[in-house]
Structures are given as structure tokens and as C-alpha cells.
Amino acid sequence: MSNPTSEDRKAPEITEGGHPSESEPSTGISRRDLLKSAAALGVTAAVVGPGRSATAAVVSNPQIAAIGPTYDGSILRFVNGNIHTMDDARSVVNTVTIQNGHFTSVGNQGGPGGGPGVVTVNLRGATVIPGLIESHTHFVSLANRPGHHVAELELAKNIADVQGFLAARRAVGDIPEGEFITAMGGWNSNAQWDERRLPTLEELDEAVPDRPVFLFERFSGPAAVNTLGKDFFDGVTDPTVAVNADGSITGADARAALYHLRIRQTFEDKLRSTRDAMAFTAKLGITSLLDQTLVAVDDDPQPTHFLANLNHYRMYDAWLELHRRSETFVRLQINFLHNQAFIPALGPDLADQLPELRDRLKNQFQFFGDAMLRTGAIGEWAAPFSRPDQNADNYAVWYEAQRLVAQAGWRNENSEGAPEDIEFVVSAYEDMENEFGISHLRWGLQHGDFATPDQLARLGELNVSISTSGFRWQNTDEDPRPSSDPVGPLFPQLMESGLHVGLHEDGVHIAPHNAFYAMHYATTGLNARGVQVNPGQQISRDQALFAYTRENAWYMNREDDLGSIEVGKRADILVLDRDYFTVSDSSMRDTLPAMTVVDGEIVHEA
Numbered sequence: 001m002s003n004p005t006s007e008d009r010k011a012p013e014i015t016e017g018g019h020p021s022e023s024e025p026s027t028g029i030s031r032r033d034l035l036k037s038a039a040a041l042g043v044t045a046a047v048v049g050p051g052r053s054a055t056a057a058v059v060s061n062p063q064i065a066a067i068g069p070t071y072d073g074s075i076l077r078f079v080n081g082n083i084h085t086m087d088d089a090r091s092v093v094n095t096v097t098i099q100n101g102h103f104t105s106v107g108n109q110g111g112p113g114g115g116p117g118v119v120t121v122n123l124r125g126a127t128v129i130p131g132l133i134e135s136h137t138h139f140v141s142l143a144n145r146p147g148h149h150v151a152e153l154e155l156a157k158n159i160a161d162v163q164g165f166l167a168a169r170r171a172v173g174d175i176p177e178g179e180f181i182t183a184m185g186g187w188n189s190n191a192q193w194d195e196r197r198l199p200t201l202e203e204l205d206e207a208v209p210d211r212p213v214f215l216f217e218r219f220s221g222p223a224a225v226n227t228l229g230k231d232f233f234d235g236v237t238d239p240t241v242a243v244n245a246d247g248s249i250t251g252a253d254a255r256a257a258l259y260h261l262r263i264r265q266t267f268e269d270k271l272r273s274t275r276d277a278m279a280f281t282a283k284l285g286i287t288s289l290l291d292q293t294l295v296a297v298d299d300d301p302q303p304t305h306f307l308a309n310l311n312h313y314r315m316y317d318a319w320l321e322l323h324r325r326s327e328t329f330v331r332l333q334i335n336f337l338h339n340q341a342f343i344p345a346l347g348p349d350l351a352d353q354l355p356e357l358r359d360r361l362k363n364q365f366q367f368f369g370d371a372m373l374r375t376g377a378i379g380e381w382a383a384p385f386s387r388p389d390q391n392a393d394n395y396a397v398w399y400e401a402q403r404l405v406a407q408a409g410w411r412n413e414n415s416e417g418a419p420e421d422i423e424f425v426v427s428a429y430e431d432m433e434n435e436f437g438i439s440h441l442r443w444g445l446q447h448g449d450f451a452t453p454d455q456l457a458r459l460g461e462l463n464v465s466i467s468t469s470g471f472r473w474q475n476t477d478e479d480p481r482p483s484s485d486p487v488g489p490l491f492p493q494l495m496e497s498g499l500h501v502g503l504h505e506d507g508v509h510i511a512p513h514n515a516f517y518a519m520h521y522a523t524t525g526l527n528a529r530g531v532q533v534n535p536g537q538q539i540s541r542d543q544a545l546f547a548y549t550r551e552n553a554w555y556m557n558r559e560d561d562l563g564s565i566e567v568g569k570r571a572d573i574l575v576l577d578r579d580y581f582t583v584s585d586s587s588m589r590d591t592l593p594a595m596t597v598v599d600g601e602i603v604h605e606a
């Protein structure tokens with residue numbers, strides 16, 4: 001019921017060369033044929049042209065690198081589409097051309113056409129939208145996961161699906177004996193899977209009997225292993241890890257198990273995980289990422305660390321290395337989070353507090369880099385928020401952090417959802433406007449889910465934009481619900497405020513990465529069990545998609561080159577496997593790209 005009909009899912013057909021007919025490409029080369037041969041060689045994910053010279057998994061087939069370029073002056077042309085440009089007029093056109101990574105024409109130009117140096121994709125009526133932009137994720141954490149990581153578990157609906165994804169990863173045939181298949185963070189077994197629990201040791205053995213398997217849920221576990229995984233952890237020391245007979249690992253032992261996998265990770269392993277993470281986001285259609293760090297630490301892995309604890313000076317190394325090799329194929333903007341509250345050892349003088357934030361502001365550039373990788377600013381917070389009635393010292397440090405960021409002329413963010421907390425944020429921002437002037441810096445508020453109309457109006461005066469929580473579908477209420485209150489966000493109130501309001505999933509620890517889950521929730525209010533948990537707070541599919549494209553582009557300060565299909569903008573598009581705008585709600589939630597294009601390169605094809 002959730003799958004599109006066969007009529008909906010006609011695959012786009014790709015032809016190359018000068019033949020004008022859509023039926024017989026003159027060269028006889030089709031990308032689909034090349035993909036088939038690539039699959040036989042174990043290439044699992046993406047196709048990338050010379051502009052980005054790698055695939056997600058392996059680049060052993062030179063034919064793959066030889067097709068689909070647009071940076072060599074050739075043209076990628078999409079015809080016969082239902083192309084939703086998301087421009088101001090919400091134009092829907094049938095043809096778009098791409099050259100040198102940018103849209104060069106957008107309009108209604110009829111049939112396929114072609115010519116030398118033209119690769120034509122006949123969309124056969126498929127729906128096309130701009131690449132999705134995620135304005136609040138912790139994606140670099142996904143790129144650092146140890147093991148051969150299977151992010152697809154967030155797409156599972158039951159344990160049979162989980163087993164299927166794990167078995168499919170093993171079936172690729174590239175995992176050396178003794179190396180782990182892992183899946184950590186993002187998925188929520190209680191909210192998402194019919195059985196509302198982790199798989200047992202026996203169930204994981206059924207899926208993968210001959211490689212160790214390790215699952216780790218959200219920030220801190222619990223974890224689950226198969227027999228080979230149990231054998232491994234039964235043998236480790238310093239610290240030891242207690243594995244229960246059913247394969248579960250709970251409490252501090254789950255974090256200790258994570259530690260043992262992390263300390264065995266090589267840099268090559270991290271390069272592979274980074275490529276896999278990029279392939280996964282391309283598969284979901286999220287082509288630009290604003291990373292929000294999270295609970296950064298400044299040391300090597302420790303047995304006490306949670307999944308979200310990573311060394312915030314070293315966690316980008318693999319991504320940076322791939323970027324140096326021109327092998328990144330999704331866009332990353334890096335925000336810096338600083339998590340230092342009041343430190344008693346530094347004494348009572350505020351001037352001695354916040355050492356890391358002070359160093360960051362002195363030694364880093366904001367919004368520096370290129371179209372594929374660049375820094376952002378401070379987010380999702382400069383210091384942990386605390387109300388004065390909760391902890392006066394921490395509040396003073398938090399307030400001082402706002403001052404330091406404003407004084408440096410940087411963009412800043414905070415993450416609060418409740419009106420009583422948002423009030424402190426709005427008041428502090430108003431103070432910063434008065435003391436330093438911040439309205440030209442485009443500060444942000446993450447979540448903001450229950451902001452009042454008064455607070456929204458005051459934020460508007462300060463040119464503050466919001467990125468709101470699309471992940472509350474993970475609520476686990478049964479029908480009938482214990483309360484009739486909406487769990488938020490109050491989407492219509494936010495959208496009617498006149499502020500720029502983006503939408504996010506806040507993956508990849510507490511929530512999945514998939515943006516269609518958030519857009520389904522924003523438009524239906526249904527949790528993953530189909531229960532209405534946000535009554536009266538729905539928005540339209542157009543509004544949800546606008547938030548995930550145009551508004552998130554604004555949130556990233558990239559509205560001039562991303563977010564819509566318009567001549568001159570960077571060419572990021574998704575060819576969808578169904579019509580997002582017209583399919584049923586349950587089908588819309590399962591939307592995936594049939595093809596993903598980033599910077600004019602086809603980086604994923606289903």
C-alpha cells in the first residue's frame with residue numbers, strides 16, 4: 001500500500017550523444033547498463049562524474065567516471081518531467097538543462113532533443129524537486145561510525161526489515177572476516193518497529209551468521225549483538241563488556257562496547273564510513289547538510305562516551321581528506337557547538353570562563369570554504385542554556401556566550417522549544433541587538449516549536465530565522481491518547497509569523513535522517529503508529545517542501561545558490577520515485593529519489 005504503482009515508478013531513461021530520438025541513443029551507452037556492470041563489480045551506491053571523482057563505495061570501474069560529467073562543458077538535460085522548481089511562482093516545467101554544475105535553462109521545451117556532448121534523461125513524467133536541505137543534523141557523527149555501517153535501519157518498519165538490511169549489506173560481499181556490520185543511532189525501535197524492541201541474538205544470527213553484528217540505539221544504547229559479536233565482546237578487557245544471553249548490552253556496558261569498536265577504527269575505515277554516509281544521504285535526497293556537531297569533546301574515545309561524543313577538533317578529518325581528493329558528493333556546512341557551562345576551577349570572573357568558545361571565535365572563519373564544504377558559524381549553541389532560576393552561574397556563562405558571539409560579528413543559534421525558555425533567548429537577543437547590533441548577522445533559533453506570536457514578532461524584528469522540529473512523530477502515544485494537546489511544533493503559527501521557518505529531523509542520534517518522515521509529520525500530525533499527536537497543527541505539502549528547500553537554504557545563508565530550480569543556481573535535483581504532491585499520505589512518507597543530482601552530477605540512482 002505504501003509502494004507506488006508500476007505506472008508511478010517508471011525509471012528515468014538516460015541516453016548520451018547526438019541522437020535526437022528518445023528511443024535509440026546513437027552511442028548505445030546507457031547509464032543503467034553501466035550501473036548493472038558496476039553492481040557486478042560491487043559498486044553499491046553512487047555514480048559520480050569527473051567533477052567528483054569517486055563513488056560512495058568503490059571506484060574501480062573507469063567507465064563510471066567517464067559518464068555524466070557537466071564540468072567538462074557537456075550538458076545534462078532532463079526532459080518530459082513534472083519539475084517543481086519551487087521558485088516564487090511555484091512554476092512547474094518539463095525541461096531543465098545543467099552545465100558546469102549550474103542550471104542553464106528551466107522551462108517547457110518539449111521533446112528530448114540532444115546533440116553532441118548532451119546526456120539526456122527522459123523523465124517519462126516523473127516528479128522532480130530541488131535537492132533537500134537539512135538545516136539541523138549531526139551528520140558528521142554518521143560519517144565517523146565504526147564498522148561497516150548500515151544507516152538504512154531507519155527505513156525499517158519491523159525486525160524482518162532490519163534483518164533484510166543487514167543481510168543485504170553482508171551480501172555485497174566486501175566485508176573481510178572478523179569485521180563488524182554495525183547500525184548505530186537514528187532509528188528508534190520503540191517508535192518505528194512493529195515489535196518495539198531490538199532484535200535478539202538469534203534474530204541477528206539469522207540475518208548475518210558469519211560476521212559480527214552490533215546495533216546501538218540513539219545516544220547511549222542499549223546495544224544488541226549476534227553470536228560472533230558476543231564472542232568478540234566476551235573477549236575484550238579494559239574495560240570488559242557484559243553481554244546478556246539474548247545478545248543485549250545495557251547501561252554503561254553498551255558505551256564500553258562502542259568504545260572498543262571506536263579504538264579499533266583506522267583512518268581508512270573512517271574514509272569508508274564517510275563515503276557510506278554521503279551515499280546514504282544522497283539515497284534519501286538530502287543534498288545539503290548543516291551539521292550541528294553535538295556534545296563535542298576534546299579527547300580520544302573513552303569508555304564513558306556516548307554515541308554523540310566526538311572529538312570536535314578531529315571529527316572532520318576524513319571528510320576533509322575526501323574533499324581534498326575532490327571525492328565529496330554532498331554539501332556540508334559545519335556549525336561549531338561549544339558546550340562549556342560555568343567551570344568553577346576557572347574562578348568567578350566571567351572573563352576567565354568559556355575558553356573554547358573564545359579560541360574558536362579568534363581562530364576560525366565563519367562561512368568560509370567552497371560550494372561543497374564550508375564552515376557555518378555557531379550552532380546549535382555557544383554554551384548550554386540554563387535559566388537563572390535553575391543555575392545562576394550557568395545562566396551568566398550562557399549570557400556571556402551570546403555577548404562573545406555578537407561581539408565577534410558571528411552568526412549564533414540556540415535550541416529551545418518551550419515558550420518560557422524561548423523568552424530568555426528572545427530577551428538576550430534583544431539585548432545583543434541593543435549592545436552590538438545583530439540583525440544583520442541573521443541569528444537563528446532551533447526548534448522554537450511553541451514560540452508565542454509575541455515572541456515570533458520580536459524575533460522578526462531581529463531578522464532571526466527558525467528551524468523547527470520535524471521529528472516529533474517519534475512520539476509513542478497509543479490511540480486513544482492520554483492527552484489531546486498537540487506535541488508540537490505549532491506549525492501554522494510558525495509559518496504565519498512571516499519569519500523564515502525551516503524544518504529539520506535533527507538526525508542521526510535521536511532521530512532518523514529521512515526528511516520525508518518530517519514532511520509527512522508536518523502535513524499529517526501522525527506519529528509512526530498512525531495516531532494523531534499534533535491535532536490542528538498541519539501545513540500543506542507545498543509548505544513542508546518549501547521549508548525543506550527554500551527556507552533551509554535561507555537558514556544556511558545559501559538562498560542565492562541553493563533551494564530552487566532556477567537558472568544560475570547550483571544544480572541539485574531529485575527525480576522522485578512517486579509524485580510527492582499527489583500520492584496518499586502513507587505513500588508520501590515512503591518517497592525516495594529514483595535519482596539524485598548534486599552540483600550537476602548524478603550521485604545516486606536507485
Ligand SMILES: [Zn+2]
Pocket residue numbers: 136137138292294380506
Ligand atoms: Zn540537534
